[in-house]
Amino acid sequence: MDLVIGIDIGGTKTKIGLVDAHGECHEKTFFRTRDYPNLEAYLDMVKSTADELIQKIGQPVNLLGCGIGAPNASSKNGTIENASNLVWKGRVPLVEKLAQRMNMPMRIMNDASAAALGEMLFGTAKNMTDFIVITLGTGFGAGIVANGQLIDGYDGFAGELGHVDMTMGDGRLTGLGVRGGLEAYVSATGLKRTIMYMQSKYMVESRFRSIAYNDLHGEEITRAAEEGDEIALMAFDYTARIMAQALANFTAFTQPEAFILMGGLTNSGKWIMDPLEKYFNAFLLEVYRGKVKLLHSGMQGKTAAICGAAALIWENHKNKAS
Amino acid sequence: MDLVIGIDIGGTKTKIGLVDAHGECHEKTFFRTRDYPNLEAYLDMVKSTADELIQKIGQPVNLLGCGIGAPNASSKNGTIENASNLVWKGRVPLVEKLAQRMNMPMRIMNDASAAALGEMLFGTAKNMTDFIVITLGTGFGAGIVANGQLIDGYDGFAGELGHVDMTMGDGRLTGLGVRGGLEAYVSATGLKRTIMYMQSKYMVESRFRSIAYNDLHGEEITRAAEEGDEIALMAFDYTARIMAQALANFTAFTQPEAFILMGGLTNSGKWIMDPLEKYFNAFLLEVYRGKVKLLHSGMQGKTAAICGAAALIWENHKNKAS
Numbered sequence: 001m002d003l004v005i006g007i008d009i010g011g012t013k014t015k016i017g018l019v020d021a022h023g024e025c026h027e028k029t030f031f032r033t034r035d036y037p038n039l040e041a042y043l044d045m046v047k048s049t050a051d052e053l054i055q056k057i058g059q060p061v062n063l064l065g066c067g068i069g070a071p072n073a074s075s076k077n078g079t080i081e082n083a084s085n086l087v088w089k090g091r092v093p094l095v096e097k098l099a100q101r102m103n104m105p106m107r108i109m110n111d112a113s114a115a116a117l118g119e120m121l122f123g124t125a126k127n128m129t130d131f132i133v134i135t136l137g138t139g140f141g142a143g144i145v146a147n148g149q150l151i152d153g154y155d156g157f158a159g160e161l162g163h164v165d166m167t168m169g170d171g172r173l174t175g176l177g178v179r180g181g182l183e184a185y186v187s188a189t190g191l192k193r194t195i196m197y198m199q200s201k202y203m204v205e206s207r208f209r210s211i212a213y214n215d216l217h218g219e220e221i222t223r224a225a226e227e228g229d230e231i232a233l234m235a236f237d238y239t240a241r242i243m244a245q246a247l248a249n250f251t252a253f254t255q256p257e258a259f260i261l262m263g264g265l266t267n268s269g270k271w272i273m274d275p276l277e278k279y280f281n282a283f284l285l286e287v288y289r290g291k292v293k294l295l296h297s298g299m300q301g302k303t304a305a306i307c308g309a310a311a312l313i314w315e316n317h318k319n320k321a322s
Numbered sequence: 323m324d325l326v327i328g329i330d331i332g333g334t335k336t337k338i339g340l341v342d343a344h345g346e347c348h349e350k351t352f353f354r355t356r357d358y359p360n361l362e363a364y365l366d367m368v369k370s371t372a373d374e375l376i377q378k379i380g381q382p383v384n385l386l387g388c389g390i391g392a393p394n395a396s397s398k399n400g401t402i403e404n405a406s407n408l409v410w411k412g413r414v415p416l417v418e419k420l421a422q423r424m425n426m427p428m429r430i431m432n433d434a435s436a437a438a439l440g441e442m443l444f445g446t447a448k449n450m451t452d453f454i455v456i457t458l459g460t461g462f463g464a465g466i467v468a469n470g471q472l473i474d475g476y477d478g479f480a481g482e483l484g485h486v487d488m489t490m491g492d493g494r495l496t497g498l499g500v501r502g503g504l505e506a507y508v509s510a511t512g513l514k515r516t517i518m519y520m521q522s523k524y525m526v527e528s529r530f531r532s533i534a535y536n537d538l539h540g541e542e543i544t545r546a547a548e549e550g551d552e553i554a555l556m557a558f559d560y561t562a563r564i565m566a567q568a569l570a571n572f573t574a575f576t577q578p579e580a581f582i583l584m585g586g587l588t589n590s591g592k593w594i595m596d597p598l599e600k601y602f603n604a605f606l607l608e609v610y611r612g613k614v615k616l617l618h619s620g621m622q623g624k625t626a627a628i629c630g631a632a633a634l635i636w637e638n639h640k641n642k643a644s
Contacts, residue, residue, distance in 0.1 A: 072609065082608050130476040144575070146473045146480070153577025154452040155613055158468070160574040163607050165567055166490055178607065245487055252482040253466070253575055255475025285485050285500065286404055287394065291477055 001026075002062045002317075005050050005102075006310030008111060009033065009070035011085030011138055014042075016049050017303060018057065019310035021317070023122025025303040027053040037087045039097065047101040065105030067312030068094065069114035069305060071139065076156030078108055084175040085138055107312040111135065111305065113150055113159055115262065115297075116143025117315055118308030124260050124298030132256045133297075134161075134247075136265035139175070140183035140190070146254045162187070166246060186243040188264040192216050194235040206231035218264050225271040236271045243272075244279030251288050262297035262304055324384045324639075327372050327424075328632030330433060331355065331392035333407030333460055336364075338371050339625060340379065341632035343639070345444025347625040349375040359409045361419065369423040387427030389634030390416065391436035391627060393461065398478030400430055406497040407460055429634040433457065433627065435472055435481055437584065437619075438465025439637055440630030446582050446620030453578045455619075456483075456569075458587035461497070462505035462512075468576045484509070488568060508565040510586040514538050516557040528553035540586050547593045558593045565594075566601030573610050584619035584626060 001020065008015040010033060017028030029049060036042035054061050072083035078095030080086065095108050109117075116133040119125040125133075129148040135141035140162030144151040151158045162183030163174060171180030172193065184190055195208050195216060207224055208216070208231050224232035247259055265272060277294060284292065297304055323342065330337040332355060339350030351371060358364035376383050394405035400417030402408065417430050431439070438455040441447040447455075451470040457463035462484030466473040473480045484505030485496060493502030494515065506512055517530050517538060529546055530538070530553050546554035569581055587594060599616060606614065619626055 146468065146475070147471050149469050149471070151468045151473075151576050153468070154579040155577060155610075157609050158575065158577040160577075160607060160609070164571040164574050165605070166488065168488055168493075168564065169567060169605075171490075176607070242490065245491060249486040250575075252486050253480065253572075254473050255477060255480040255482075257476040283487070283491075285482060285498070287479050287482070288477075 001057065001059060002064055003057070004064050004310040004313040005066040006306035006308070007046065007066065007068045008305035008309050009068065009080075009086070010111075010305070011071070014046065015306050016046065016053060017306035017310070018053050018061075019307050019314070021314065023118070023299070023307045023311075023314075025306055027056045028303060028306055029053065034087055039088050039092065042088075043098055043101055046098065050102065063104055064317060065107070065313035066098070066102060067114065067309040067314075068098075068106070068108040069111035069309040069312075070094070070108060071111055071141070072157075072160075073108045073110050074156035075107065075109045075113070075152055080108070082176075105313060105316075109312055110141065110143065110157070110159055111308070112141030113143035113152070114308035114312055115141075115304060116145050116308070117150060117311040118299060118304060119260050119297065120145060121311045121314055121318075122299060122307055123304075124295050125258070128257050130254060130256045131258045131260060132250060132254070133260045133262065136187050136261065136263035138187065138189055140187045142250075144254060146256075151254075161246070161250065164246070166242065182242070182246050186239055186246060186265075188218050191218065191221060191235060191239050191265060194238050195221060195231060198231045198234050198238070202231070202234070204230045208232070218267065222268045222271055225268070236268065237275050239265075240272055240275035241279050244276055244283050247280055247294075248283035248285070251284060251292055255288065256292065258293035258295050260295050260297055266296065323379065323381060324386055325379070326386050326632040326635040327388040328628035328630070329368065329388065329390045330627035330631050331390065331402075331408070332433075332627070333393070336368065337628050338368065338375060339628035339632070340375050340383075341629050341636070343636065345440070345621070345629045345633075345636075347628055349378045350625060350628055351375065356409055361410050361414065364410075365420055365423055368420065372424065385426055386639060387429070387635035388420070388424055389436065389631040389636075390420075390428070390430040391433035391631040391634075392416070392430060393433055393463070394479075394482075395430045395432050396478035397429065397431045397435070397474055402430070404498075427635060427638075431634055432463065432465065432479070432481055433630070434463030435465035435474070436630035436634055437463075437626060438467050438630070439472060439633040440621060440626060441582050441619065442467060443633045443636055443640075444621060444629055445626075446617050447580070450579050452576060453580045453582060454572060454576070455582045455584065458509050458583065458585035460509065460511055462509045464572075466576060468578075473576075483568070483572065486568070488564065488571075504564070504568050508561060508568060508587075510540050513540065513543060513557060513561050513587060516560050517543060517553060520553045520556045520560070524553070524556070526552045530554070540589060544590045544593055547590070558590065559597050561587075562594055562597035563601045566598055566605050569602055569616075570605035570607070573606060573614055577610065578614060580615035580617050582617050582619055588618065
């Protein structure tokens with residue numbers, strides 16, 4: 001069976017799976033990224049984990065390569081550089097080092113760009129040439145496809161839209177210290193920060209008055225909204241409004257046919273999506289109105305990141321992929 | 323001689339010229355767009371003007387086609403739609419109507435996108451695959467090239483970056499009524515508005531205290547800066563700071579190798595460019611710093627727009643163009 005190793009390197013978890021030509025993930029597992037602050041030990045763990053998965057398949061495997069999605073990855077350099085959510089600092093020559101352990105075609109890419117390729121090969125964007133994937137997890141990521149091609153940038157770092165400043169230099173700081181950076185507002189983390197902000201701004205009662213920031217989780221905010229908690233409702237509205245403004249701005253850039261949303265924040269369902277739709281259509285320039293769709297990822301939540309990473313290799317075998 | 327008709331439709335002037343394979347403009351002229359509020363009369367004027375230019379060449383001409391740059395143009399629809407600076411309102415099927423008068427290959431495109439093609443074929447961007455042309459005239463326009471291709475968008479309206487909101491919905495209104503829209507700040511018009519703003523904010527003496535908005539011209543603001551006028555200096559600094567923030571944001575989108583600047587505001591030279599360089603490098607995300615150039619157009623000011631329009635046709639004859 002032809003398979004590709006897909007690896008999603010996240011700040012918390014590293015997910016590894018074996019993906020076939022149809023984007024189906026046959027074996028998968030994960031381990032905690034933060035348990036391996038030493039890069040060499042981490043790469044050894046990646047290698048042994050992949051080997052175990054291959055053993056499990058139980059039939060002869062033809063490995064076509066290994067695709068890797070990671071934050072702040074440069075596809076052109078094969079590196080991860082200055083990723084604020086990862087334990088290894090500076091410039092990490094990941095492809096070079098992993099290739100010493102695993103001898104096969106290997107590509108790394110920004111995780112959101114990998115997700116975009118995954119959507120194009122296996123998901124919602126199968127027939128689209130112009131779309132943007134937005135990942136709303138710990139941070140805010142974007143994978144941009146225009147003219148049917150992924151936008152990579154001069155140096156492989158295109159799509160870092162979480163660091164776009166929407167506030168003329170007068171806003172929250174991101175983890176990278178960017179003032180007014182979008183991901184300080186629009187991400188799972190941003191929503192938590194807005195729960196704090198709303199408690200500072202208003203005096204209304206809320207269940208959040210007795211929950212510390214570190215104990216706060218996205219599901220709890222969704223549940224609070226369902227119960228009519230005003231702080232939760234205002235936080236979703238505020239987040240959706242800024243996100244709508246951002247997506248309206250991005251539309252003026254490449255005019256995508258659709259935004260495809262994925263990641264933790266989208267699990268809040270209508271609480272984020274309803275105000276998002278409303279504000280987005282209000283903010284869109286006349287010439288774009290009614291032409292830009294807001295869609296959900298067409299890939300199973302749990303394996304989307306792995307399949308996206310694997311798509312980096314499957315893209316070069318398009319005749320086999322479907 | 324192989325020639326292409328290049329037409330630049332602006333709010334004030336319509337410029338027409340005949341451009342050869344090297345981007346040289348052989349004959350050119352202009353007439354006032356606003357003198358022709360009737361579209362049919364305007365198109366008759368375009369046709370007769372082009373005919374006159376062809377007569378003037380004085381040798382046999384082989385016309386390869388007609389390229390048109392215009393604000394709010396859709397290359398995919400062959401239309402101009404809802405252009406706030408033009409006299410004809412709504413959806414103007416320009417290519418269809420002009421083709422009834424001139425029987426030749428014809429393409430229309432957003433003026434800044436046409437300028438980007440011009441720079442790629444004939445100007446500063448000859449060897450670049452990832453760059454953005456920024457036009458700073460009455461408005462703010464952008465032509466985006468990534469992976470060596472112009473970014474056109476799903477519907478042909480990509481690059482409307484003058485309408486990006488940088489203020490979270492709390493700023494000046496553009497001519498199209500977009501709140502916080504970039505071109506309300508960063509354009510020849512935006513600079514004039516900032517001269518007004520600085521007079522409202524500060525009480526310092528300035529030559530502008532005795533000049534009305536309608537009498538204010540860019541050259542005067544440059545001259546005032548040279549004489550040390552504080553309002554002028556603050557206005558340039560303010561404009562450059564917002565522009566730098568915008569260009570830093572755009573870098574996170576497609577990571578261009580360079581921004582190529584053209585249009586009225588760039589005539590202010592160091593007064594805009596010095597603070598722009600300073601702020602731009604300060605605002606750029608670490609991963610981009612030192613990698614993104616700010617360049618001037620490589621085409622003669624007066625014919626850049628005509629040559630850009632002609633590039634729409636020359637692009638399809640690349641073996642002849644140089």
